[in-house]
Amino acid sequence: MAQRVAVGESAAGPKRTSRVRVAVRLRPYMDKQDVKAEGPCVRGLDSRRLEIINWRNATETLQYEFDVFHGEQTTQREVFVESVKPILRHILTGQNASVFAYGPTGAGKTHTMLGTSEEPGVIPRAVREVFSLVRAQQAQQDGWEYAISMSYLEIYNEKVLDLLCPSTQDLPIREDKDHNILIPGLTSTTLTSFSDFHTHFLPASLNRTTASTKLNQRSSRSHAILLIKVVRTRHGPPHRQQTGKLYLVDLAGSEDNRRTGNQGIRLKESGAINLSLFTLSKVVDALNGAPGTRVPYRDSKLTRLLQDSLGGSAHSVMVTNVAPEYRYYFDTFTALNFAAKSKQIVNRPFVRETLLQPTLTKGKRPREQGGSGSSEPQSKKAKDMKESKTDTDSEPSTRTSAHPPSPPDGMLDRLLALEKRLLGLPENDLLKTVAQELEELRAKQKELEKKAGMFNPSSSLSSSSTSHKAKVESDGGSSALCGGTVGTAGRGLREDTLFKSNVVPFSRKPSCARPKKQQAVVPPLQVSQVQSQQCVEECKPSLAPKKKKEPSEPLKGKENGGVDMSGDDEEDWKAQLGPGVLLALQQKILDTLNNGSLRQLKDLQLIGDKKAKLIMGWREINGPFTQVEDLKKIEGITGKRFASFCKANVLSSMGK
Numbered sequence: 001m002a003q004r005v006a007v008g009e010s011a012a013g014p015k016r017t018s019r020v021r022v023a024v025r026l027r028p029y030m031d032k033q034d035v036k037a038e039g040p041c042v043r044g045l046d047s048r049r050l051e052i053i054n055w056r057n058a059t060e061t062l063q064y065e066f067d068v069f070h071g072e073q074t075t076q077r078e079v080f081v082e083s084v085k086p087i088l089r090h091i092l093t094g095q096n097a098s099v100f101a102y103g104p105t106g107a108g109k110t111h112t113m114l115g116t117s118e119e120p121g122v123i124p125r126a127v128r129e130v131f132s133l134v135r136a137q138q139a140q141q142d143g144w145e146y147a148i149s150m151s152y153l154e155i156y157n158e159k160v161l162d163l164l165c166p167s168t169q170d171l172p173i174r175e176d177k178d179h180n181i182l183i184p185g186l187t188s189t190t191l192t193s194f195s196d197f198h199t200h201f202l203p204a205s206l207n208r209t210t211a212s213t214k215l216n217q218r219s220s221r222s223h224a225i226l227l228i229k230v231v232r233t234r235h236g237p238p239h240r241q242q243t244g245k246l247y248l249v250d251l252a253g254s255e256d257n258r259r260t261g262n263q264g265i266r267l268k269e270s271g272a273i274n275l276s277l278f279t280l281s282k283v284v285d286a287l288n289g290a291p292g293t294r295v296p297y298r299d300s301k302l303t304r305l306l307q308d309s310l311g312g313s314a315h316s317v318m319v320t321n322v323a324p325e326y327r328y329y330f331d332t333f334t335a336l337n338f339a340a341k342s343k344q345i346v347n348r349p350f351v352r353e354t355l356l357q358p359t360l361t362k363g364k365r366p367r368e369q370g371g372s373g374s375s376e377p378q379s380k381k382a383k384d385m386k387e388s389k390t391d392t393d394s395e396p397s398t399r400t401s402a403h404p405p406s407p408p409d410g411m412l413d414r415l416l417a418l419e420k421r422l423l424g425l426p427e428n429d430l431l432k433t434v435a436q437e438l439e440e441l442r443a444k445q446k447e448l449e450k451k452a453g454m455f456n457p458s459s460s461l462s463s464s465s466t467s468h469k470a471k472v473e474s475d476g477g478s479s480a481l482c483g484g485t486v487g488t489a490g491r492g493l494r495e496d497t498l499f500k501s502n503v504v505p506f507s508r509k510p511s512c513a514r515p516k517k518q519q520a521v522v523p524p525l526q527v528s529q530v531q532s533q534q535c536v537e538e539c540k541p542s543l544a545p546k547k548k549k550e551p552s553e554p555l556k557g558k559e560n561g562g563v564d565m566s567g568d569d570e571e572d573w574k575a576q577l578g579p580g581v582l583l584a585l586q587q588k589i590l591d592t593l594n595n596g597s598l599r600q601l602k603d604l605q606l607i608g609d610k611k612a613k614l615i616m617g618w619r620e621i622n623g624p625f626t627q628v629e630d631l632k633k634i635e636g637i638t639g640k641r642f643a644s645f646c647k648a649n650v651l652s653s654m655g656k
């Protein structure tokens with residue numbers, strides 16, 4: 001009987017493990033992607049390290065270290081030779097290998113994996129290499145007979161589609177008793193030469209689902225997975241067969257739909273893409289967590305399919321593609337954190353081998369069975385990072401940090417959690433959150449209506465007096481990425497400490513100047529008629545007269561639009577509301593601050609994209625806000641600004 005044996009458990013030697021090798025590739029800077037001419041926010045330091053400007057303080061950078069860093073000038077050949085070629089030999093000995101390109105949309109994943117006819121990428125180079133490895137083995141007459149085959153599929157909207165046979169419907173993913181992942185019905189085409197591969201692969205690639213989005217004219221809307229299988233058979237005794245699989249995966253890009261401009265079908269695709277990448281990051285989390293943690297492979301088709309390539313049996317290489325322009329900053333930041341996490345995954349390679357029945361006739365391929373087989377110890381992966389040229393942009397002499405550049409323990413968890421939230425909630429969670437929110441609002445409305453009934457019901461005020469649209473100038477919002485209002489003075493001690501170990505001053509002047517002032521449309525302050533009545537009764541001297549001039553007088557808006565309600569009557573309005581109402585409304589704001597998604601935070605008055613992200617970052621690092629006043633600990637939120645925030649949001653939520 002045949003049996004699959006983990007390399008580590010073989011008699012051949014002590015336990016050996018193979019971890020996921022992480023390479024990061026920085027795409028060349030593209031003018032057209034940088035409409036504000038802000039320059040790059042990421043740069044290479046050496047053949048393993050890069051740095052990115054700290055979004056909390058533009059005078060600092062965050063440094064990361066990976067197995068390999070491929071700078072902007074790296075050629076396709078160099079990427080292949082340094083990051084991919086070393087793992088390919090394993091598939092000739094019954095082991096699995098996988099290469100997957102991860103990263104934000106438009107950062108260069110397809111370029112890396114597929115490339116062009118002038119600059120072929122990892123996929124054509126890897127397949128060519130497999131053929132030449134097999135030829136070399138055959139030339140040695142090692143007693144094995146080799147057969148190479150390919151399958152090609154895409155996961156589109158959580159459906160597995162056969163790219164070699166596009167008419168087939170969603171294919172099932174199965175696992176056999178040896179935990180091999182199988183896709184019954186998936187076309188498998190035998191290849192006899194590299195040109196054979198070309199013949200089948202090129203037309204199949206055209207079947208892949210792509211579309212134009214704001215960020216990429218030809219954006220991959222699916223995860224494409226090429227499977228190259230090498231089966232080697234020994235016909236003399238002992239009759240054995242080994243199957244090695246190579247997965248070459250071009251993942252769809254993670255997307256922030258506020259930037260892609262996706263709508264309709266694109267938005268649905270994007271939801272599926274983000275969900276599967278989110279699951280991928282959960283899988284990575286679990287693999288890095290305590291032993292025995294449940295790994296949620298089954299939560300998405302992508303992770304289910306990659307199950308025997310990630311954290312399992314494969315020699316894996318993840319090429320994380322990042323883009324240097326500021327518009328990709330948060331995508332880059334989260335991708336780097338994801339990659340840094342993945343670096344810790346440990347795989348345990350094993351040989352997939354079947355002992356053949358002696359009666360097997362030549363040419364017949366037996367079914368894979370469980371059973372014992374010999375295992376081949378995998379040689380420990382050599383640290384063969386050759387020192388490549390130093391990125392010309394880097395200025396190591398100006399750096400003073402002697403600390404290891406990778407983020408400190410614990411920080412990664414928090415950053416990953418932040419990443420997940422920034423990627424957006426899964427659709428179901430989002431719906432639940434919205435439903436819950438609506439429920440609360442209804443209850444609040446009832447409560448307010450009840451209260452309103454207690455005041456003079458005949459008194460009325462036109463709602464137009466409090467509802468106003470005005471174009472206001474942003475305060476120059478000063479992107480957090482560019483320093484702007486983000487100073488260091490207000491930064492919490494803990495945040496300072498956390499970053500101290502791996503941040504150094506960015507040695508050149510940050511190329512981003514303060515952003516140009518933006519025009520923002522102020523959403524109407526929705527104070528309902530009910531509250532208006534309440535105000536007239538309770539706050540005659542202050543609020544009522546002011547309402548008259550509000551529509552014609554643009555208010556000072558901050559961030560993404562909002563109203564600056566600060567003024568002489570700062571404390572008056574609180575008194576007018578009454579302590580009970582005020583407390584309830586403040587609690588609601590506090591809940592949003594602690595639990596709100598990025599979108600919900602941005603829905604708060606005077607909170608724009610930058611502040612919302614700062615709030616998320618703050619609570620990731622410091623835990624929940626204990627009181628609304630804690631907001632003052634966020635950089636750029638001064639006492640005055642906080643007062644305006646409170647007033648605008650309390651009044652605004654009364655209006656809801």
Ligand SMILES: Nc1ncnc2c1ncn2[C@@H]1O[C@H](COP(=O)(O)OP(=O)(O)OP(=O)(O)O)[C@@H](O)[C@H]1O
Pocket residue numbers: 026027028103104105106107108109110111112216218219220221251252253254321
């Ligand atoms: N290393 C590189 N050198 C030159 N051009 C590059 C490089 N990487 C990417 N590009 C170019 O950048 C653009 C976007 O790259 P690509 O389509 O590969 O991104 P992607 O990450 O696959 O995006 P998506 O996830 O939306 O499919 C393409 O025009 C591509 O040719």
